[in-house]
Amino acid sequence: MTESRPHALFSFGTLRDERVQTALFGRTVPSSPASLVGYTTRPLKITDPDVIAASGLDVHLTLECRLGSVVEGAVLRLTEEELAAADAYEVDDYVRRRVLLSSGESAWAYLDADPLRSAARIVIVGDSIAYGRCDPQGGWAARLAAGHIAENELDHRVFNLAIPGSTLADVAGQTPALLGPRRPDTLLVAAGINDSAVPLAAGQPSPDGLAHLADSLAALSAAARDHNARLVVLGPAWLDESRTADYEGLRFTESRALTLRETLRTWCTEHHVDYLDAWEPLHGAPSLLTDGIHPTPEGHEALYHHLTAGLRR
Template sequence: MSQTRPHTLFSFGTLMDPKVQTALFGRAVPSFPASLAGHTTRPLRITDPAVIAASGLDVHLILERRIGAVVEGAVLHLTDEELAAADAYEVDDYVRRRVVLSSGESAWAYLDAKPLRPAARIVIVGDSIAYGRCDPQGGWAAHLAAAHIAGNEVDHRVFNLAIPGSTLADVSEQTPPLLAPRRPDTILLAAGINDSAQPLSDPDADGLAHLADSLDSLAALAHGLGARLVVLGPVWLDEERTADYEGLRFTRARALALRASLRAWCEEHHVDYLDMWEPLSENPGLLVDGVHPTPEGHKELHRHLEAVGR
């Protein structure tokens, strides 16, 4: 097998087995003991016959977050081709994401494909929609917090740090000192439509132009905290009612451009993207002013978030 640029992959299950490695890679790959703090494992039933045949097991392990716990495993050193083979081996319940090992080393690991399912301590950052504006009950974020904490009142926490009017640049500048004390394992970045807005005072301004810089900064921040970054895309807007809103112009075309840019960045950087466009799409009755969801609109967003994230 040709040697290409090396990759480090943290394994805590069947990929540590030399027989599985030989079946997948044609050899037993270089491996070294390693551990992942802040995690534990739970069993996952496997139904893919090829994976069962390779591992000899129909129950594998999957990671979930737990403060104080440590998962022991190994770091595998893989070529491009071997990493692709590992991706193909893992079933759809897993996705490959970056983690920080106990040693401080960054490595790939296979995590739960539903990013909210293994979460314990969630921090929400974003704009007025994430803040819950126009809903006295606190919006979709409050519904998420209630459900999440009810699932495990001892260990689960949700902190909503969203600020109305924020862009991604604002979030990347304002929230870093607020995150560490809350010890997040999951950061929900609600990337609303403020980045797509065109200021009426400066029609040439383009908030989308610097989108990647803000996302890069927030991804590095999350990784440094050992947290999983989850990007939530913008919600549908009723352009006929947004008009010129508080000195800003919102258009559906710009919002769709933001949505596409976020999805593309997340795919390129192996970051979770949860699309939030469809729940309110073509349903203007679920929007107060064309931009902000009604209380029922926030419930729809929460139902959707639970379905795609958990």
Template sequence: MTESPAHTLFSFGTLMDERVQTALFGRAVPTSPASLAGYTTRPLQITDPAVIAASGLDVHLILERRLGASVEGAVLHLTDRELAAADAYEVDDYTRRRVVLTSGESTWAYLDAKPLRPAERIVVVGDSIAYGRCDPQGGWAARLAAAHIAGNEARRRVFNLAIPGSTLADVSEQTPALLPARRPDTLLVAAGINDSAVPVGAGDGDVRPDPAHVDAGLDSLAATALRHGARLVVAGPTWLDEDRTRDYEGLRFTRARALALRASLRCWCEANHIDYLDMWEPLRGNGGLLADGLHPTAEGHRELYRHVRAVSC
């Protein structure tokens, strides 16, 4: 039985070449013209010999965000096997993510593997750690904003809309109304630690934050980001010093629940092809980088910023 195409993939480069398709898939696949608004391209040097042999080129193109621009290409109709072959063909600089074409159709495309590197307009939503509590300089997000905007002051923007105390449910409810005026191409969600809190005096019980609650918040945020043509990036919880965390308005935070939240966020992101930024390691084991066992100090925020820059920019 012939396998039917089950996936669409936007291509703007070598995958449109029938010779490359034949080498990868054993046939020229069905295609149709398409365009992708809000993007431009830049050259990418390729060093993988197999990819160079298949394409005949050592310079490919990679997508970069650009308000008002568009990229012309084609939609490829692929089977499960062919999509896996396309994934194997792309070098580590690319990762497969959902985009919305100019036609309104949702499809796969290969984007920069470092999610903030191609961004122009970033919206940050989240809780007190994303807000920058305990750091007069505004936390890791403010440092990210300064560096990002300095790279191109005329085009780049970062809007930090984090609110202390927010849960994933709060963020998913509030975010849709915040995006239209800011026209983001990237939505960076740094929330969830408040979902892991338990009332003071309560037993540990199930150490996992409610997975259905976490998934529902992320599902909603993913749909919101896609409607606005924005790339969703999820930042996980930071390490906490359980011996020093105190009663926060009747709530307490435990390392076990924070780790369970971290695992839930990572699992959801992997299953849904969403970028995940692990924020745990930069502070792990260093209680001196936390002001109160939970919120980073100014130096703690500097460490988080350095980490974010290294893995995502």
């Protein structure tokens, strides 16, 4: 019986080495040439002695997004057990994510563990917090854009397409048509808190947005994959429930926000999608919220520093 090899893994580095394959898998594995468009490589210093021993190198390569570039490599055909061995081999600087090869085949690849550090063209979609409501400077997203573009004026772009009041379902419906002209390599989804709201008026229809998050996330994942963009999901920020008992006819509670947070994080873990947590920077700091939900300028500053901590290397 032919052994099942259900996993395609794109490798551009040491995993193509027969010595490494023998050390990890006990043999060489089937492979074929492949290429990945929209990426380049940069060196990454390795400190794990086991990885250095297996590869013979203390500097490996990591992928970085760059429009018009291409990385040549190979597709390895792996069993479930071999894929797990490859995961164990890669250091914490890498995470396994889906990419679309030049051939049109979807494959796994090991990318930079910080999705913003490796990004070049970022599209942000979301709600009023991502839009920057209550901050004349444009919120955390505008700060991210300023720093990101200043780092590389030629290649870096940030497009903030957030719309106040949007639910995650709204974002999932609106986003696919917006991506083509902007050619993103990273889709940052910052929405969901409106899905957790409960109408206060008696008899008002109150579909539970939290029950349909998976469908919206799946649609956004498909839209990102169609453009070979990396999906990044930003969880909700902490809210001050003492001020949201009646918020424009809606009620926002900490318990439902926490359910939203855990649902998003669990879905991302199960689907190998990047999750960024925004809860802790504002947690227990009501002075950083203007109305119990929207951050003050100082609150947006705190979120920005939290989200970009990994970029200051």
